Amino acid sequence: MKKTLLSISTFLLALTTANAQTDSVMLRKIFDEALVNGQVYENLRYLCKKIGPRLSGSANAQKSVEWGKKLMEGYGFDKVFLQEVMVPHWERGAKEQGYIIDGNKKIPVPICALGMAVATPAAGITASVIEVKSLAEVEQLGESVIKGKIVFYNRPFDNRFIETSGAYGGAGDQRRSGPSVAAKYGAVGVIVRSLTAANDDYPHTGTTQYSDDAPKIPAAAISTKAADKLSAMLKLRKFPQAKFFFKQSCRMLPDAKSYNVVGEITGTENPNKFITVGGHLDSWDLAEGAHDDGTGVMQSVEVLRIFKAMGIKPKNSIRAVLFMNEENGTKGGLKYAELAAANKEQHIAAIETDEGGFTPRGFSFEGFNAARVKEMNTRFKKLFEPYEADRLVNGGGGADIGPLKQTHPGVALIGFRPDSQRYFDIHHTPNDVFENVNKRELELGAAAIASLVYLIDKGGI
Amino acid sequence: MKKTLLSISTFLLALTTANAQTDSVMLRKIFDEALVNGQVYENLRYLCKKIGPRLSGSANAQKSVEWGKKLMEGYGFDKVFLQEVMVPHWERGAKEQGYIIDGNKKIPVPICALGMAVATPAAGITASVIEVKSLAEVEQLGESVIKGKIVFYNRPFDNRFIETSGAYGGAGDQRRSGPSVAAKYGAVGVIVRSLTAANDDYPHTGTTQYSDDAPKIPAAAISTKAADKLSAMLKLRKFPQAKFFFKQSCRMLPDAKSYNVVGEITGTENPNKFITVGGHLDSWDLAEGAHDDGTGVMQSVEVLRIFKAMGIKPKNSIRAVLFMNEENGTKGGLKYAELAAANKEQHIAAIETDEGGFTPRGFSFEGFNAARVKEMNTRFKKLFEPYEADRLVNGGGGADIGPLKQTHPGVALIGFRPDSQRYFDIHHTPNDVFENVNKRELELGAAAIASLVYLIDKGGI
Structure with a gap:
């Protein structure tokens, strides 16, 4: 009996090791795809240079919605749709x-x-x-x-x-x-x-x-x-x-009609279970909203692009959400949670990327206690180490995914954590422009997020 | 007997824990000093803007030698001296x-x-x-x-x-x-x-x-x-x-006389045992040699400044070395090792910072096998974790400290490892200017290096 137990545990260990090897091979492929064939940087260039500042309610915000939808349709994701939402409309004036x-x-x-x-x-x-x-x-x-x-x-x-x-x-x-x-x-x-x-x-x-x-x-x-x-x-x-x-x-105008833009790769096993990756499409009006949060929305789209390019068929539905109105109202985030509840969607996890497109350091898990953070580290740390994105800590998820906490208790809310040193030098200033984003840092971030989505889709959280 | 053993091991554990606590308090103080009273950024500004490019043999290289010496004398280090060395003298011309x-x-x-x-x-x-x-x-x-x-x-x-x-x-x-x-x-x-x-x-x-x-x-x-x-x-x-x-x-001129610039805080217990921190003072002629390697030399000086400002009296002698001629000859590095041998100095460790002044990720230990890398991690990883500089790996030390390997077998050669993503965008180009250095990233690097020097001085390596 003891022997049987031992051999079962040996078998399980072998299985775990094999799993970890498969996972590490997949992560390497995800990073290669992002670094060799990545499109996140050129997409960001378009958003910054061809559209530019896009505060909620502005004509540019509407342009960015239309372009974001077209971009994801062009990638051939399974679903691409808009979620209508009324947003505050503030203008700086002269x-x-x-x-x-x-x-x-x-x-x-x-x-x-x-x-x-x-x-x-x-x-x-x-x-x-x-x-x-x-x-x-x-x-x-x-x-x-x-x-x-x-x-x-x-x-x-x-x-x-x-x-x-x-x-x-x-x-x-x-x-x-x-x-x-x-x-x-x-x-x-x-x-x-x-x-x-x-x-x-x-x-x-x-x-x-x-x-x-x-x-x-x-x-x-x-x-x-x-x-x-x-x-x-x-x-x-x-x-x-x-x-x-x-x-x-400056002045307040009447609330304006706007949209979240949602792209989806539908799950093969659990189409009504969702893993969301998102950033916000709106940006302050002083510059191009490059790091805040053009990088985040373009990384979210890139996660789905990587899945599609690699032919990964997720068990659960994976969504890229370009949230509207994070900067001055978070109406898009609220609407997303509201619709998720109304449509009886099940949400496994949501990852927000809204701390800039800098070199990735890891992820923060909202409300995870020490034991659960330790579990995350046991499962994931070794896998992220080669990419120097292995700092897995307790911490905030993000403003746009936050409302899911109310509608979907138990959903894992996760913040992508890039290096923070340069963010507040340019945050909300005329300097938040495309030129201040580094291509490789941006790509590494997209790959890190895609990797976490892959692991959660495969093994839960 | 068993009980005694237990209580001894408990005592040792308590001692180790107390030590780790003292160390973690000291590291926090070192980082505070660097982040609140740091002078590395303003020193770098001077080197880049008032002196500028300083290729070996040039008039600017000589200026930087004189200024570096004066800077360290101003800080009141125990010794500041030059090491004469002949260097190649190449000029770009028109x-x-x-x-x-x-x-x-x-x-x-x-x-x-x-x-x-x-x-x-x-x-x-x-x-x-x-x-x-x-x-x-x-x-x-x-x-x-x-x-x-x-x-x-x-x-x-x-x-x-x-x-x-x-x-x-x-x-x-x-x-x-x-x-x-x-x-x-x-x-x-x-x-x-x-x-x-x-x-x-x-x-x-x-x-x-x-x-x-x-x-x-x-x-x-x-x-x-x-x-x-x-x-x-x-x-x-x-x-x-x-x-x-x-x-x-371009043309080669006759070799020119130049200098390494050395500052020292002399050890209280082992004045003839040395821990060296260094970068190179020479730089390519196309820009200001900001990340390559103004950041490294100014961080090296900052390590000693931090020690002095905090009143840390090291057991061993700590040196900041501004090496001459890393870019096209490494004559300064060779001279430093040659003199170290001639003067019968004992060298414990040398840390080189020549990969840019970016956000710190950790250190690489040259020629350390897996067991010794593991030992480094056991001793230091937890201490560096709060500063996100805890990646301790096997890897190169650096070109300027490399010659010590021949003259002082057994010396620990250590490379400071900042984030590498942006380095080769600006390395050796007209873009290697002060404006591309982030103050906090630079300060965090100086603090990480000072911390490692502190720990090695205290506990050996």
Whole structure:
């Protein structure tokens, strides 16, 4: 009996080893396909250079929907369809202006309205500036200090974080909630130090979220160099000599009709079970939305292209989803989950790629406890090691796939994790252009994601 | 007895754990110092922007020696000194010219002489072109085909390599040995497809090595786009309609006197035992030598600066070595080993950083067998994991520390391994400039190297 047990376990071990060998051969083929025949880079070039910025509700967003659909139809995926969704429609309007006013001197600063922000009066706002490092400081200073002023949030990134998303998370409340907190105490406007570790001349946009219990006041980001300059000036000069002026003419239009674009390779065994790979098709209006998130949507399409080119017939249905409206509403992500529930789809896993098209480091598994992370490492780490994409950790999945958590409890939500060092240098700036994407880094990311999809399709998660 | 053994092993385990905890605290402090107070980026800015290209024997190379010495003296290291060394002195001369000649059409191509190459006649060389993919192909074609022609080596990078150094290694013989092999069969000149995976308009220089048994013929690199264009043209047209023209006026001057620059923090216990960290101070003449290897020399200085700033008093002597002449002779590396032997220095380890200032991935240990690599991983992997620099593998140390192998058998030779994807896009091109270096990536690399030096100093290797 003991002997039988032993030989069974030997058999199982042999089976596992054989499986791992097959898997490692498949992964090598997936990477070869991506690196030798990859189309993700040229697709990204088209999206960036022929379409360009594509904020929700814009004509370019519509163009990108139509092109994305055509692209996937051209690849001959089993299904390609649109999911209609109403999205917020915000427009920046004329280029913003901002000055540090130092007595008679006007020092122009690189500035841009925060996404979803309201306009200044046509003549702009001129006011005394109060510099703060946190929302709490505004609460503490209260109306007597804040009223009538422009609040200047100037807490920099904490550079000690190894992954820059930690620093972004730590500074982000200034942009998201800073304007409404300042408005509660009578501020007339808000300027925010750009959310980046870089010391440069680019203002970073990004959404602010007005709360219902405060007036909506104009809010803008200024470059980190300008923030340092303003802060230095405020140490030397006081009101009325020291003031700030800014002017912006952004506005909200009525919600617009738009779409998620979905491509699918239908599963041979479980057509109603889904593994989703997605990024967002919309992008900020200041540049081309290359790393944020042209790389993510083009990688998602590339995953299906690789499957098709290699003749992989997945057991479950694999979908590439080009989500609409991640930047200022996440309406596409919400719609995808809503329809998934309405259509009684079963969802196994969803992988989001929205942290840039940089060299892959691994994946983060949302809500996985230590034991389950360990299990992921036992199953997958060795396979991803040759591709240096073997960092498998607990962590967030992503904004667009997040709503599946509510509609499909138990779905595995997974974030693709590329190297994070350069992302916030260009994120939401005029620098987020095709030229700042490296072809091989982008291809390696697509291959890593395709590999994980392959493994999950084969062995579950 | 058993109990005693158990408690001893428990005690040892506790000791190891305590040690690991102390180490992890120290590494965190080293990274904080590099990320919060780092000076490596501003030092690199100076080297690139105030000094610039610094090929061995040039006036700029001498400037960089003087500045490097002054920089380290300013930091107050225990010793700062020069090591005199004679180096080859090659000059590019006037900007090269190259044309694809297609009948009456002259199509200009981006071209640059290979380092150490000879000039063409003043009027340039015009000849029929024979395209080959390998040195073996030239040998096979022989004199009847090769004689009087320009040989065009056009084997591209193999993109399947995950680390690009593999692709560089695989294509590099065309540049290094291609000219002399072609000359043996009577070729009048050689052009080489630039050693890069990038598809762009930049020619990549780099040393060619003339052998003694063949005439020295002019040799140059052309951009990958130009190589593709020439190859396409050669498929359509034959001699005499299809020709190539190039002209270069580079020359060898007499060997020049130059220096390695050495900074040292002297060991408290073993002043004559050394751990070396180094990169090379010389750089190609086409740009600023930012990633190759300004980042490496500035990281080496930063390691010592971090030690000093943190008040770490190493047991062994720690040296930062700015090697001269890695690009076209490695005379500095040879001199360092020669003097180390002559001065009866004991060398524990040497770490070279010469693969660019990109985000750190780990280290390669030269000649370490599987058991010793495993030991490195057991000791260090967990410590480097939080910094995503935990890839510890068998592999090369580096060209400048290599000569220590002969003089100091047993010394551990270690290569710093940053992410490799972008390196050969800019390596040896006009694009190797400060702007292409990311501050945080550079700082993280310096911290990773300082951490390894700290651990080796404390626990040996």
